[in-house]
Amino acid sequence: MARDKDDKKIEAIYAATLQIVLQSGFSGLKMPNIAKAAGMATGTLYIYFKSKEDLVNTLYLHLKSRKMKGLFSQYDPSAPFRACFKQLWYAYFQLNLVNLQEAVFLEQYFRSPYLQEEVKKQEKQLFQPIYDLLERGKKEQIIKNLDSELLLLQLTGPIHEMTKLSYSEAFEITEQVLEKAFLMAWDGLKL
Amino acid sequence: MARDKDDKKIEAIYAATLQIVLQSGFSGLKMPNIAKAAGMATGTLYIYFKSKEDLVNTLYLHLKSRKMKGLFSQYDPSAPFRACFKQLWYAYFQLNLVNLQEAVFLEQYFRSPYLQEEVKKQEKQLFQPIYDLLERGKKEQIIKNLDSELLLLQLTGPIHEMTKLSYSEAFEITEQVLEKAFLMAWDGLKL
């Protein structure tokens, strides 16, 4: 054995990639830029990743797994409906807010030439617990009896916009704002 | 004088560009692809546009102007609050649904290297009538007294998600679905 690969380098590459995608999208993502932002030589990128495509796809999988862990790790489906709902809403929000970079990366990934059809299908299954919860809410006659897709986007849509806004503008998300936003979401869904 | 430039060519170039951006984002936008999708030679693009950057920026301005015309052309701010609100909600929805391609283009444009800072500022002014309406609703004690930004994204967020969904999935947006979606939005905002 000899010199080891440096895990911190992978983290640096990921961070650099996310930063660039946030700022200028996939179309601004160039290998030399990534290397520079990550503080290493261009060639080094190819020690850790076979190609740009490999880098992008690997990062996607990494983020997806992280996202799902964050979303459901605290989740207890046996709690009362509103508690479940609130828990997931906040978790989803935190996930997006804390990691706008990652959210933007995922958004761009899904509209890029890198997207593989297979990946698209897997994506939906991961939200299954949320769909289950919505079905339950309908059965318990707590929320409106609408298509779950429609209900779901009523939740995710404002969150996505809010997190985007929080970066580009001087829009501070305080505990209070969050509470209000949650109430709007709840009022929209409840019967 | 001699041969005239063909206005239909510009339309074809725009259409091709939008189609490609919808399908694979700005990072999939290549001049030879645009030309092929528009049914012309690559060089022809350079008769109508100085460069790729010029094409993208010109198309952006074109779409923005069209968008604003569509949004406010029917709008009568002297109507009762709920009518105004409903009118704008539907107009915004139609705009996005009918032209998902355009919505996606604009979204991608704002996270691309083509974006000029100046453009960013202008953008906000164009929504002024909507901000005005929200202020009015707060004064008349019809809607929640929250930051207008927060209220606005509660409206636009779900619409954006819905239009995206309507393309990628078998999610049909009937008159009924639309009504329900509007009611959710209204319930979320109203006091």
Place this chain on the structure above:
DNA sequence: TGCATTAATGAATAAATATTCAGTATTTTT
């Protein structure tokens, strides 16, 4: 400590993409 092995570098090369241009086709004008 010194050797073997692999990480890291960045300039050189390959590949992809944007742009130009010499030649051709089409339209308008006289």
Place this chain on the structure above:
DNA sequence: AAAAATACTGAATATTTATTCATTAATGCA
């Protein structure tokens, strides 16, 4: 109908960007 002007073409060129590779630096192991 011929000429003049300009749109159109697509292969050739220029530019940008991805990838490789010869060289150097660092690390683990005997």
